[in-house]
Amino acid sequence: xxxxxxxxxxxxxxxxxxxxxxxxxxxxxxxxxxxxxxxxxxxxxxxxxxxxxxxxxxxxxxxxxxxxxxxxxxxxxxxxxxxxxxxxxxxxxxxxxxxxxxxxxxxxxxxxxxxxxxxxxxxxxxxxxxxxxxxxxxxxxxxxxxxxxxxxxxxxxxxxxxxxxxxxxxxxxxxxxxxxxxxxx
Numbered sequence: 001x002x003x004x005x006x007x008x009x010x011x012x013x014x015x016x017x018x019x020x021x022x023x024x025x026x027x028x029x030x031x032x033x034x035x036x037x038x039x040x041x042x043x044x045x046x047x048x049x050x051x052x053x054x055x056x057x058x059x060x061x062x063x064x065x066x067x068x069x070x071x072x073x074x075x076x077x078x079x080x081x082x083x084x085x086x087x088x089x090x091x092x093x094x095x096x097x098x099x100x101x102x103x104x105x106x107x108x109x110x111x112x113x114x115x116x117x118x119x120x121x122x123x124x125x126x127x128x129x130x131x132x133x134x135x136x137x138x139x140x141x142x143x144x145x146x147x148x149x150x151x152x153x154x155x156x157x158x159x160x161x162x163x164x165x166x167x168x169x170x171x172x173x174x175x176x177x178x179x180x181x182x183x184x185x
Contacts, residue, residue, distance in 0.1 A: 006167070010145055013129040014167040018110040020056060021100065021123070022157060024067040024074050024088075026116035027133060030153030043073045046153055052161030053081050059170040062104060066096055068119045094122040114160060116140060116152055131160055 006014075025031050028049055034042040053063050064085035065078050071088070078086040085103075087096040101111070109128035113120070116136035124130035124143040132144035133152040141147060146163075148156040165171040172179075 006146075006163075010129075011167055013109075013145055014112075014164055016109050016128055017061070017112050017164060017168070019062040019064065019100075019104065019106055019112070020161075020164070021064045021066050021097070021111065021113045021127075022053075023113075023115040023117075023120055024065055024071075025069060026136070026152045027114050028065070028077070028153065028157055030151065031116070031135075041071055041073070043071060043077075044153065045077050046155055046158070048155055049153075049157035049161075050077070050081055052158035053083070055165060055174050056161045057082060058174045059165055059168070061164075062106075064100060066090060066093055066100075066113075066123070068093065091119070092122075093119055094126065097123045097126065112164070114157065 022028055025033070028045055029043045036042065057063055062085070063083050064087065065074060065083055066087045067074060068090055069088065074088055075086060085100065090096040101108070108126050111127045112129035112131060113123045113127045114131040115124055116133050118137060118139060121140060121143050124140070129146070130144050131146045131148065132140050133148055133156045135151045148159045150156040150159045162171070165174060
């Protein structure tokens with residue numbers, strides 16, 4: 001979906017955003033967890049999703065990770081992307097979300113959240129812009145204002161980041177270093 005084909009109500013929700021919060025398992029990863037013999041786990045992240053997050057940050061957006069599980073790899077990925085707000089082991093995500101609002105002074109309508117499972121619904125019901133991946137639990141989809149084309153862990157985050165930047169008119173500014181002064185449309 002391109003910014004031009006979005007419903008006006010969705011465009012207005014995106015226009016208000018100042019922060020994007022991402023679930024991890026099933027959104028930034030494909031949801032699979034690989035356990036090694038020593039009990040440690042491996043997660044696979046898409047590098048293009050990470051670049052999408054960097055582009056959002058370059059445009060002045062605050063970014064947070066909010067996961068129901070804890071994994072050291074998430075800490076490493078978040079730190080590598082310059083994300084200081086990393087919330088893990090949050091079984092009741094709405095409590096962490098309310099903490100984020102208190103800490104940042106942002107309002108619901110200024111915050112977006114991308115999720116994929118039942119634990120994400122309370123936050124999706126509150127934020128100004130709720131996004132789901134197409135492989136999300138079917139129970140989540142009714143709460144999403146937008147569903148990405150790409151699946152979780154396979155470019156969904158990047159797709160969303162680019163959409164936000166295009167709708168807010170920030171794409172050319174944050175990509176000028178790549179294209180020069182005349183980026184392709």
